[in-house]
Amino acid sequence: MKRTRIRGAAVAILAAGTLIATAACGDSFDDGGTNTPQQSSGPAALQILIGSSGDAETKAVQDAAAAWASKSGNTATVTPAQDLTQQLGQALAGDNPPDVFYVDAGRFADYASVGALEPYGDKVDNPDDFYQSLRDTFTFDGTFYCAPKDFSTLALEINTDLWAKAGLTDADIPTTWDQLRAAAEKLKAQKITPLAIGDTRDRIGAFMVQSGGWIVSKDGKQATADSPENVAALTYVQGLLKDGLAAYPKSLDAGWGGEAFGKGKAAMVIEGNWIKGAMTNDFPDVKYTVHELPAGPKGKGTLSFTNCWGIAAKSKFKEQAIDFVKAMTTVDQQMTFAKAFGVMPSRESARDQYTSQFPADKAFIDGADYAQGPVNAPKMDSVLADFDASLNGLANGDPKQILGTLQKNTQATLAG
Amino acid sequence: MTTAARDRDDRPRGGGRRDPATRRRTGGGIRGNEGVAGWLFVLPVVVILGVFLLLPILMAFWVSLTGWEGQGSPFKSGVPFVGADNYVRLFTEDGLARRDFMTSIRNNGYYVLVVVPVQTALALALALVVNNRMLRGKGFFRTAFYFPSVTSSVAISVVFLFMFANSGAVNGILSVFGIDGPAWFSDSRGLIHIVLGAVGVDSPPAALTGGGPFGLTWWDWLSGPSVAMCAIMALVVWTTSGTFMLMFLAALQNVPVALDEASELDGASRWQRFRYVTLPLLKPTMFLVVTLGLIGTWQVFDQIYVMSQGNPAKTTLTPAFLSYRTAFKDFEYGRGAAISFVLFLIIIVLTLLQRYVMRDRDEKRPRKRRS
Numbered sequence: 001m002k003r004t005r006i007r008g009a010a011v012a013i014l015a016a017g018t019l020i021a022t023a024a025c026g027d028s029f030d031d032g033g034t035n036t037p038q039q040s041s042g043p044a045a046l047q048i049l050i051g052s053s054g055d056a057e058t059k060a061v062q063d064a065a066a067a068w069a070s071k072s073g074n075t076a077t078v079t080p081a082q083d084l085t086q087q088l089g090q091a092l093a094g095d096n097p098p099d100v101f102y103v104d105a106g107r108f109a110d111y112a113s114v115g116a117l118e119p120y121g122d123k124v125d126n127p128d129d130f131y132q133s134l135r136d137t138f139t140f141d142g143t144f145y146c147a148p149k150d151f152s153t154l155a156l157e158i159n160t161d162l163w164a165k166a167g168l169t170d171a172d173i174p175t176t177w178d179q180l181r182a183a184a185e186k187l188k189a190q191k192i193t194p195l196a197i198g199d200t201r202d203r204i205g206a207f208m209v210q211s212g213g214w215i216v217s218k219d220g221k222q223a224t225a226d227s228p229e230n231v232a233a234l235t236y237v238q239g240l241l242k243d244g245l246a247a248y249p250k251s252l253d254a255g256w257g258g259e260a261f262g263k264g265k266a267a268m269v270i271e272g273n274w275i276k277g278a279m280t281n282d283f284p285d286v287k288y289t290v291h292e293l294p295a296g297p298k299g300k301g302t303l304s305f306t307n308c309w310g311i312a313a314k315s316k317f318k319e320q321a322i323d324f325v326k327a328m329t330t331v332d333q334q335m336t337f338a339k340a341f342g343v344m345p346s347r348e349s350a351r352d353q354y355t356s357q358f359p360a361d362k363a364f365i366d367g368a369d370y371a372q373g374p375v376n377a378p379k380m381d382s383v384l385a386d387f388d389a390s391l392n393g394l395a396n397g398d399p400k401q402i403l404g405t406l407q408k409n410t411q412a413t414l415a416g
Numbered sequence: 417m418t419t420a421a422r423d424r425d426d427r428p429r430g431g432g433r434r435d436p437a438t439r440r441r442t443g444g445g446i447r448g449n450e451g452v453a454g455w456l457f458v459l460p461v462v463v464i465l466g467v468f469l470l471l472p473i474l475m476a477f478w479v480s481l482t483g484w485e486g487q488g489s490p491f492k493s494g495v496p497f498v499g500a501d502n503y504v505r506l507f508t509e510d511g512l513a514r515r516d517f518m519t520s521i522r523n524n525g526y527y528v529l530v531v532v533p534v535q536t537a538l539a540l541a542l543a544l545v546v547n548n549r550m551l552r553g554k555g556f557f558r559t560a561f562y563f564p565s566v567t568s569s570v571a572i573s574v575v576f577l578f579m580f581a582n583s584g585a586v587n588g589i590l591s592v593f594g595i596d597g598p599a600w601f602s603d604s605r606g607l608i609h610i611v612l613g614a615v616g617v618d619s620p621p622a623a624l625t626g627g628g629p630f631g632l633t634w635w636d637w638l639s640g641p642s643v644a645m646c647a648i649m650a651l652v653v654w655t656t657s658g659t660f661m662l663m664f665l666a667a668l669q670n671v672p673v674a675l676d677e678a679s680e681l682d683g684a685s686r687w688q689r690f691r692y693v694t695l696p697l698l699k700p701t702m703f704l705v706v707t708l709g710l711i712g713t714w715q716v717f718d719q720i721y722v723m724s725q726g727n728p729a730k731t732t733l734t735p736a737f738l739s740y741r742t743a744f745k746d747f748e749y750g751r752g753a754a755i756s757f758v759l760f761l762i763i764i765v766l767t768l769l770q771r772y773v774m775r776d777r778d779e780k781r782p783r784k785r786r787s
Contacts, residue, residue: 086744093749095488110747114485250602253582314488382746386512389729392604409512 044074044317046324049091049098051084051307053274053341060340068327074320092116095314099321103146103310105137106374106381109220111310112140113378118311119143120322124329129347136218137373138308147329150343151306152272153367154206156294160287162267166190174294177210177236184245187267195246196257196266197237200388202374203257203270206303207233209372210296215384215410220377223410226403229298234399236296241395248392262286272305273364277342290363304371306346344368383409480753490749502754510631517755518630520733521762524714526641527734531649532709538657539705540698543664544690558665565658572655573722577601580647600647604729606639607646642731648719656712660705667701668694703774707767714763735759 048065052058058080065076081087084102091097103111111117121127121144127135134148158173166187174180184194197203201215208214213229216222224230240246247266254260261269262283269275270293279286293302309325311318327333334345335353344365345354355362375384386409390402455462475490480503483496506517542561546554564572579585580600587597605613612618620635628634641649671694679689695702717736720726726733726741735755743752 089486089744089747093486093488093490114487114747116487250599379746379748382516382742383512386516386730389727392729412511 038316038318044099044320046074046076046100046317046321047098048076048078048324049081049084049088049101050078051102051104052080056341057337060337064328064333064336065324068324071327072320072323074317076324092312097312097314099312099315099317100324101310101312102149102307103138105304105306105308105376106384108138108145108308109140109376109378110381112145115313116310117145118313118315118318118321119145120311120318120325121145121147123322124326126347126349129349131346131348131368131371133304133368133371133373134306134346137304137306137376140220140376146308146310147325148346149307149309149328150334150337150346151304151368151371152274152344153304153364153371154203154270154272154293154302155363155367156291157261157269157271157275157288158291159261159264159267160289162187162192162264166192166267173291175292176294177296180294181240181245184240184268188243188245193244193247193252193260193266194268195240196249196252196254196260196269197240197246198257198270199248199250199391199394201384201391202303202305204234204237204391204394205372206270206293206301207237207296209301209303209370210293210298211236211301212296212298214372215375215387215406216377216380216414220375221414223407223414225407225410226400230403231399233296234394234403238394238397238399261288273342273344273361276361290360292363292366300370302367302371304368304373306373377414379413380410383413476753477757479749480751480757482750484749486747486749498750502750503758505751506754506758507630513751514631516730516733516738517735517758518632519636519730520735520738522632522637522639523641523645523731524716524734527645527649527716528710528713530641531652531713532706534649535653535657535660535709536702536705538653539660540664542657542661543668546661547665547668558662561661562658564655567655569655569718570722572651573719576647576651577723598643601644601724602728603643604731606642606731608638608640610643611640639731642728644724644728645732648716648723648732651719651723652713652716656709660709663701663705664698667698671697699774703771706770706774710766710770711763714759714766735762 050061062078065078069076124147130148134151135144138145172183174183187194208230211229211233213227215225217224249257249260252260252265257269257271258275258278260266311321315321331347331350334350338345387406479490483498484490505513546557582599590597624635625633675693679693715736716734720732720734720737724732739752739755743749
């Protein structure tokens with residue numbers, strides 16, 4: 001019995017050893033540097049992974065890719081991802097990333113810091129034409145990595161009926177924090193919830209920018225979360241929440257600010273240009289106007305959200321991929337995308353064309369001049385998610401303590 | 417296991433020496449090649465288990481010792497080896513990583529404490545009902561009770577999301593009784609905190625906020641499951657008790673009717689028959705159900721993923737979900753793997769503990785236990 005067991009163990013070890021050896025052989029132990037062999041001749045087969053907002057976007061990108069492919073003699077396959085972050089993570093881990101993919105601005109630093117992205121930013125046509133705030137968003141360690149696809153900014157939407165019902169006029173449209181509060185008080189006197197605001201950094205953060213602060217310094221190297229400017233911003237928002245002048249969507253029985261606004265549960269909301277689509281589809285009867293966010297003590301401020309066309313550092317067809325991105329970021333193509341699924345062109349030269357086509361969106365596109373992009377530092381996602389969780393309880397929380405925790409966590413993360 | 421112990425007891429007491437016949441059999445001789453043949457027969461399974469089970473586990477363990485960032489294979493030369501750093505961070509370093517992990521342990525701890533006893537009791541009760549000789553339409557009830565278990569957990573989770581919505585069915589029923597139901601999935605208050613609040617302890621006593629183990633204050637540890645977690649618990653109890661009911665039912669049908677009748681003749685009451693005849697005979701099944709329940713509840717993932725993603729305020733964060741989020745959302749693959757190995761250890765330790773608690777106490781056991 002004993003000997004059988006020993007023999008069994010020996011066989012098992014042998015089997016395991018063989019398995020590991022086979023697995024190791026498949027790995028070939030290359031150092032995996034960025035010098036991926038490039039295919040120089042023959043047509044390229046580009047794989048493009050997109051995080052699509054819906055069928056309209058998928059179709060628009062597929063059409064554009066097909067047009068590029070037939071013109072350049074390559075093939076391009078567009079795949080809409082179910083969960084872009086996870087699928088991309090798996091593809092990168094498996095050493096087989098798609099050639100071109102969307103990179104969310106909030107994730108950009110994660111990818112750039114580990115060398116997954118090809119820094120091709122300055123190789124596209126006229127790179128200085130992209131809005132400076134977007135270029136900053138996709139710059140890591142001083143290198144402009146990838147071309148911004150398009151962008152969105154936050155603005156203040158006002159329900160005109162509720163506004164008039166409270167006896168307010170165009171002259172009351174707030175342009176400063178004080179005016180926002182004054183208008184809100186008048187609305188509240190009429191038993192209307194004045195403002196719906198999402199309970200995350202992606203909405204409340206705008207107040208931090210208006211106050212002159214932000215979570216990290218401009219170069220993304222220092223944590224500046226507990227600055228007095230940020231404390232002032234959170235204290236102001238807390239005041240609105242406490243006095244019933246602003247409410248989180250959840251307490252208005254809505255999933256997000258746009259829903260609360262559309263249902264007429266709040267007279268104002270701070271949302272981005274995606275609210276247009278939601279309003280046309282779900283609440284076509286609600287009349288509203290869009291205005292720039294009220295300025296804080298340090299002037300105007302808003303947040304921008306954007307994706308860029310990332311090219312994998314390990315792509316075999318970098319040249320063709322850059323050519324593809326060039327085709328996707330021409331003014332004409334960006335305008336086609338804008339018409340198809342309501343995004344704003346990332347090129348400044350498309351601005352006039354866009355404003356003449358969509359005059360109602362002036363407030364959104366004007367925000368590009370002073371918009372702040374997402375936190376541009378790697379591994380910050382869990383820190384910011386923690387910040388969001390504490391913003392949930394801002395009404396009864398202590399802004400200083402919330403920001404203190406954020407500062408501590410940000411410092412720890414930035415230090416590595 | 418008890419059977420294993422009995423096997424040991426059956427061995428000849430001759431100081432462990434085997435008789436020559438056995439020894440010859442394992443050596444060469446006419447049946448000498450049996451071992452090789454045997455291994456050949458099991459080779460396919462060994463290979464499949466090795467490739468798809470053992471090897472991935474070993475690879476994951478390696479990843480948990482590295483600072484791999486998800487670029488290419490983790491077995492390349494450039495991947496930094498960090499030793500136990502990923503584990504150390506979870507336990508000793510004051511920071512977000514430890515706080516998230518400990519919060520998830522707390523949440524899951526309360527979850528296990530509630531779900532395992534409730535689902536076991538419910539499963540047993542359902543099995544007793546279905547096993548009742550007087551019950552008509554047994555087949556119908558058996559199917560009805562088992563139905564939640566065969567339905568996709570994602571589909572059920574979505575249905576529960578609707579039921580527990582602010583203006584959903586559950587709050588509708590509560591309002592009939594004049595109760596203003598909570599906003600289930602956005603309510604992060606812990607049950608114990610709520611109860612304490614009801615008796616007037618709204619703010620934590622200073623003794624509990626000053627400090628506590630692993631970066632959470634005692635007040636945080638003692639929060640109880642949040643309201644949101646309770647909704648998820650209700651769902652899980654409802655879905656899994658059907659499966660366990662089947663196990664109990666199978667065991668109940670093996671209980672000899674003669675025993676039951678004999679005890680009835682002896683004048684045992686209904687309760688006594690259940691407590692002193694049926695229940696002891698169900699003990700192996702009870703062990704199985706509690707063990708499977710423990711393992712399943714510590715690994716809860718899909719309900720969290722579909723229903724709450726760890727929100728509100730991280731009160732439904734569980735180690736399994738945290739491991740996934742850390743690896744695939746934060747790209748900290750090493751720490752994600754480390755969390756799953758700690759979870760693995762927790763499950764092992766708790767199962768061993770449970771086995772010790774539920775051991776057969778009546779049986780005379782040898783003083784020295786092997787292994």
